[in-house]
Amino acid sequence: MNDKMITLARFQYSAEAQIIKGRIESEGIEAFLTDQYTIDTDPLVSNAIGGVKLKVWKQDKKVAEEVLQSISEFSLDDEKNAIECPKCKSEKVRYYTSITDFRSFFSFIICLFVVVLPLYVSYKYRCENCNQKFNIS
Numbered sequence: 001m002n003d004k005m006i007t008l009a010r011f012q013y014s015a016e017a018q019i020i021k022g023r024i025e026s027e028g029i030e031a032f033l034t035d036q037y038t039i040d041t042d043p044l045v046s047n048a049i050g051g052v053k054l055k056v057w058k059q060d061k062k063v064a065e066e067v068l069q070s071i072s073e074f075s076l077d078d079e080k081n082a083i084e085c086p087k088c089k090s091e092k093v094r095y096y097t098s099i100t101d102f103r104s105f106f107s108f109i110i111c112l113f114v115v116v117l118p119l120y121v122s123y124k125y126r127c128e129n130c131n132q133k134f135n136i137s
């Protein structure tokens, strides 16, 4: 058995990393986070130490990458139609969380704990093509 681990992805905040980790584990792949506690303690060091690392065993790399790719596919609406950018009509639209400052980050974390919708986090879609941010009704 190959006991080497590889870094599959890096995340600015551990909340995102936890979600992706859960998704990968649901496929039966062992996944680990490193530096999450350091970053939870002091989110400002996240960039300095390279973010929260999501690691998997080397032999799981291929499957884990496929899972990761399936998560980051372009956004679909409730009827599974691709969401179109209102500006350039591109379908390369991703769901996007705009945690823009430190205050909204803390609000986001606190809200995660009390399980209410984050007040300072606005969920939007972002066009990969023209960078337009928008909401759909």
Ligand SMILES: [Zn+2]
Pocket (backbone or CB within 6 Å): 085, 086, 087, 088, 089, 090, 127, 128, 129, 130, 131, 132
């Ligand atoms: Zn666009």
